[in-house]
Amino acid sequence: MNKVSKSQMKLDELYDRYGEKLYHYLTIRLASADDAEDVLQEVFLRLARYSIRWKFIRNEEPYVFRLARNEANRFLKRKHQNQINPENAPALARVIHDSLVIDCPDRSDKESLSLALARLPEEQRQVIVLKFFEELTLKEIAAVCGLSLNTVASRYRYGLSKLKSLLEAKDD
Amino acid sequence: MIDPEKEMESYLSRFRRKVPPPGFKEQLLGRVEERRKLEQVITPAILKIAVACLALIVIFLGANFFINRTEERYLSAFLDINQAIESGVVKEALPSLLADVPELAGLEKSLQILKRRSQEKDETRKQKIEEYLNLLNMKEEYNGS
DSSP states (O other), X not given: OOHHHHHHHHHHHHIIIIIHHHHHHHHHHHTOHXXXXXXXHHHHXXXXXXXXXXXXXXXXXXXXXXXXXXXXXXXXXXXXXXXXXXXXXXXXXXXHHHHEEESSOOHHHHHHHHHHHHHSOHHHHHHHIIIIISOOOHHHHHHHHTOOHHHHHHHXXXXXXXXXXXXXXXHO | OOOHHHHHHHHHTTEEEOOOOTTHHHHHHXXXXXXXXXXXXXXXXXXXXXXXXXXXXXXXXXHHHHHHHHHHHHHHHHHOXXXXXXXXXXXXXXXXXXXXXXXXXXXXXXXXXXXXXXXXXXXXXXXXXXXXXXXXXXXXXXXXX
């Protein structure tokens, strides 16, 4: 088996393990499915370039997510937009709405959650998205964001309580 | 009373991420592979050419070094007296030279004396070192260490 097919196999494996999660994370982070696709492509290109480093990486998942996060930040910087503009919350809410599936067929629930998530501060939204939809532990999220576990835990708690209050305000 | 955090966690657990459209993976990895191929500066063909060129350079430098060395030896034999001595020409010609020029015999003798003296000095130095080492051993035996 030659080197190229080996690296292709590795990329295939990596996609099966993290591809969908990364795509979803990037879609919400960049508020655009098209941009997420472009950035995901960059991420996999980087993974292919760094194939030699793979044997030295202990925790694959945080590494891959950190790579995606950095790539997303670079993309936003190129667009001169480090954060998602709060005024674009409805557009982000639409993107979140389209990227989620709900187990029970209550559409209003999904809409209100999408809107509430879009209104959360960026750093809290990131933690909640990574925890619930990409199924990372708080420790892994800390490694992805380059933060301490305490900071991530407090962002998670504040995020949940803010989300709750936003959802309740919507109900009222 | 329900813990608000747990309540939110169970609420959020009802949602899942949507799966990307079919063919998304193949499309994405295909584009990545295409870009990788474009990025590769050293293609296998270029690598083969580079290796062949490198081998040619090594062969040329080796041959050049060998030719130069042989040439230098021949030229030195013509121009340099030291090279002539090393090559054994002088040794062969010395008896006939001594017969022709008797004054050189004295010079050769003094050279031989000097050589012998230096050998004697070396031997004396060696003996002294051996004596010192013997003494050291005796001392160690006496001390029982």
